[in-house]
Amino acid sequence: MKPAAQLTLGAIAVAIALAAGYFAGTRNAEHSAPASADATPTADGSGGKKILYYRNPMGLPDTSPVPKKDSMGMDYIPVYEGEDAGPDDTGAVTVSPARLQTLGVRTALAEPRTLDEPVRAVGRVAINERRVVDVAPRFEGWIERLHVNASGDPVRRGQALFSVYAPELVSAGSELQIAERLQRDASSDPSAAASAQRLAEATRARVSNWQMKLPEGTKAGNGRLTFTSPANGVVMEKKAVEGMRFMPGEALFRIADLSTVWVLADVYERDLARVKPGQHATVTLDAFPGRRFDATVAYLYPTLDAATRTTPMRLELANPDGLLRPGLFAHADIATGKAAPVLTVPASALIDSGERQVVLVAQDEGRFLPKAVKVGRRGSDHIEILDGIAAGERVVVSANFLIDAESNLRAALASFTAGQDNGAATAPTYSAEGTLDAIDLSADTVSITHGEIPALKWPPMTMDFSLASPEVAKGIAPGSPIRFEFEQRAPGEFAITRIEAATPASTGHKGH
Incomplete structure (x- = not known):
């Protein structure tokens, strides 16, 4: 073989060796990858505990062995070892100490107490109709001068309101003066003296009907008179204007005494049997947060509004500082509770589904036992328990809905998993x-x-x-x-x- 061919074969052998090494390394990496992947779902995010699975953040019966997101992009929640204990054979739910701290669980004792059991109603502040007076002359005249000339001005009993000129007063004074003179001149004639006396009495009666008074021996005068306030209060309406002519019976001033006011509130039909005149009530106003005003139920009206199914109720309360202005929105709580103490739990302890009422009773080592209860009267902050738990038992008053939801979720997941593992459950x-x-x-x-x-x-x-x-x-x-x-x-x-x-x-x- 030639040297060039030997060199070529050597290069090919080196390339094959490198490729084999790369392939082997790739295979080893592939075989080692699952080990790290398996470590991810069991990685500890809470003090070395093993992660069993990840559950749907919206409470759906859907789990995943690895981290994932739901359709809205929310992360699935890890469930750690020791946290997956659902209800046991007694129905108790076990929650780990770390989860208790995360949820912020608080408890309170079921104990006897007196329920205030208030009836709540809303209404408005109104004028006490028994303390409203009109100033309305009973004769014709003209207003010459106003001494109180603005609505809303406070007035005192006897304070001058306005001065008038009345020709009828001049005429009545003249008649009375003539009758008295004839009565003196006709002393020798009994018949004439009697006629003069009857004329004087008739004149005085006419002036008395005007709610005026002409004393014995009065002179005709100039027909001018000043009207004064008949009561302490506030001018609610003022129609009088200087120079105007007024007719008999025309109301020129309306004065209301606001030292006591009413609250007209609406009571729902279901609460009518619990409300009675004489009961104590507490009134709060949006205008004065934090302040409470004592009131008394004065009257329950005999009619019912068919549209709202409510009956008007009248409360009376003192207003010495003048803070309670007619028209203010008011909240009323009428105390209708009984004096005898009853077994109660805080209102937040009750889980009410509409068909059943349950409380979670705290036991040892993070265990919570759901107990069905029979509910009685409801107060402002507490609820009467007629049956189901005893005095001294400790109930969950915060995060109870979260514990209940989590226990229901675990039960659903358990049945879901059992259905997958057992073909007989199809x-x-x-x-x-x-x-x-x-x-x-x-x-x-x-x-x-x-x-x-x-x-x-x-x-x-x-x-x-x-x-x-x-x-x-x-x-x-x-x-x-x-x-x-x-x-x-x-x-x-x-x-x-x-x-x-x-x-x-x-x-x-x-x-x-």
Whole structure:
């Protein structure tokens, strides 16, 4: 062999050796990769504990042996060894100390206490209608001067409001002066004296009807008079204007005494039997956060609003500082509770699904036992427990929903895993014969007339089934006799898993 050929063969041998080395290294790397991959899901993120699996962050029964994200990009949550203990045979749930600290679990004692059991209502501050007065002259006249000339001004009893000129007062004064003079001059004539006396009395009666007074021996005067405030309060309305003419009975001022006010609140129909006049109430206002005002239930109106199913209630309360302005929005709590103490738990301890009420009772070593309870009256912060737990038991008052949700999730995962491991846990399957009446591939349903199915105690009938997949009915035409198998996937939900054509002679509309 020539030297050049030997050199070429040597180069080829070196290349083959290098390629073999690269291939061997690649194979070794491939065989070693799973070891590190296996170490990833069991890597410890909590003090050396082994990660068993990763669960769906939205609570769905979906797990993964390796880290992953859900459809919304949220990371699956690791479940560590020692945390996967679901409910035991007593129904207790075990939570690790690290998880307890993460969830922020707090507990409280079930203990006897007096429930305030308030009835809550909303309403508004209103004027005390018993303390409203109108200033309305009973005669005709003109306003010459205003002494109080603005709505909202505070006034005192006896304070001058306005001065008027009234021609009728001048006329009445003149009549009274003439009658008194005739009465003196006719002293020798008893009949004339009596007539003069009757005229004077009639004049005084007319002036009295005007709520005015002309004392004995009065003179005609100039017909001018000053009206004063009949009560302490605030001017709510003022119609008087200087120079205006007013007619008899026209209200020129409206004055309200706001030293006491009302709160008109609406009580729901279900609470009517618990509210009675004389009960104590507490009023809070959005205008004055943190302040509470004592009130008394004064009256429960006899009517009910059919639209809102509420009855108006009237509360009375003092307003010495004038803070309670008519129209303010108010919250009222009426104390209707009984004085005897009852067994209670904090309101946050109750897990109420609507059909059942449960509390989580804390036991030793991070174990929590769910107990069904019977609930009585509800107070503002506590709930009466009629049955289910005893005084002195410690219940979870925070993070109880998270513990309950996690225990339910673990139970669901356990049944989900058991269903995968045990083929006997699959849905029951039934077979029958019949006639395919119609196919609706848009809804993945078929209509079949079948015979009696003894396993389900079904008589012969025509009904709709769902298809496990559109391929199940492929190649089968409507009107064909068929044999089919179906399974029950949920109450009232039956899915056909197999359909095959059958000869008319072999179909007797049987099922088993």
